[in-house]
Amino acid sequence: MKSILDNRPALKAVIDDVAEVTGYLWQKGWAERNGGNITVNITEYVDSEIASLPALAPARQIGKVLPALKGKYFYAKGTGKRMRDLARWPMKNGAIIRICDDCASYEIIADEPVMPTSELPSHLALQNYLLETGSTYKATLHTHPIELVAMSHIERFLRPGEMTRVLWSMIPETLAFAPLGIGIVPYKLPGSVELADATLEQIKEHDVVLWEKHGTVAVGTDIMDAFDQTDVLCKAANIYMCARSMGSEPDGMTEEAMREVQEVFHLPKKRPC
Numbered sequence: 001m002k003s004i005l006d007n008r009p010a011l012k013a014v015i016d017d018v019a020e021v022t023g024y025l026w027q028k029g030w031a032e033r034n035g036g037n038i039t040v041n042i043t044e045y046v047d048s049e050i051a052s053l054p055a056l057a058p059a060r061q062i063g064k065v066l067p068a069l070k071g072k073y074f075y076a077k078g079t080g081k082r083m084r085d086l087a088r089w090p091m092k093n094g095a096i097i098r099i100c101d102d103c104a105s106y107e108i109i110a111d112e113p114v115m116p117t118s119e120l121p122s123h124l125a126l127q128n129y130l131l132e133t134g135s136t137y138k139a140t141l142h143t144h145p146i147e148l149v150a151m152s153h154i155e156r157f158l159r160p161g162e163m164t165r166v167l168w169s170m171i172p173e174t175l176a177f178a179p180l181g182i183g184i185v186p187y188k189l190p191g192s193v194e195l196a197d198a199t200l201e202q203i204k205e206h207d208v209v210l211w212e213k214h215g216t217v218a219v220g221t222d223i224m225d226a227f228d229q230t231d232v233l234c235k236a237a238n239i240y241m242c243a244r245s246m247g248s249e250p251d252g253m254t255e256e257a258m259r260e261v262q263e264v265f266h267l268p269k270k271r272p273c
């Protein structure tokens with residue numbers, strides 16, 4: 001069967017990366033059944049042939065008006081599709097969508113009429129923000145990382161800055177590679193516009209946001225970057241839980257040791273928030 005990826009190696013490489021990452025999500029146990037979703041802005045790969053592709057299904061509403069997305073193109077995981085299936089067949093478990101001129105609806109143009117992710121309002125609101133602010137980030141990743149979700153069930157970690165402070169103090173790499181920490185969004189209905197709005201507020205200060213008792217949303221230059229951001233924080237959460245399961249609250253790196261890492265590696269001196 002013909003695919004939009006045929007004879008387009010650069011676009012195919014982007015989709016191959018998505019497929020590689022979704023395999024990792026499944027292996028890590030972060031992607032039960034159809035859990036999680038992904039969008040990637042692929043507008044830079046759109047040629048005149050892609051631009052003239054007809055819609056495969058009637059246009060559908062996003063649920064928000066997103067002016068910076070006019071005429072932009074995204075790869076989006078399909079709703080109800082499994083990450084582990086997407087790893088093998090990305091164009092059967094996801095689709096390329098085009099945002100219509102009203103900036104409030106989208107149409108599916110390739111390869112098949114696979115309906116995009118249920119969290120589309122959140123993902124596209126983030127993509128709109130990234131474009132509005134001139135960011136080079138192209139990818140959004142929502143997944144269900146076990147240890148981070150587990151921590152979000154404990155009231156203490158929902159207090160401003162507490163989760164970031166503890167995760168940063170687990171190993172120096174967390175501070176170095178997740179220097180913006182993790183934002184917290186109080187529980188909201190999955191797929192809702194309220195969830196999208198609250199996520200947007202937190203992503204202004206962080207690259208990864210934790211949805212209480214649900215999962216994470218990360219933004220990154222590409223899907224590997226969004227995955228790495230999530231993985232680094234989840235590794236720190238895992239270390240925290242391993243220490244706790246040995247019977248005590250871990251000491252964590254001292255404030256002084258953390259300040260030294262920030263200085264030597266020229267990291268932004270952000271307070272946990």
Ligand code: 2HA
Pocket residue numbers: 034035036037080117118119142190191
């Ligand atoms: O796509 O994870 O939040 C399934 C979900 C919704």
Ligand code: ZN
Pocket residue numbers: 035036142143144190214215
């Ligand atoms: Zn989810």
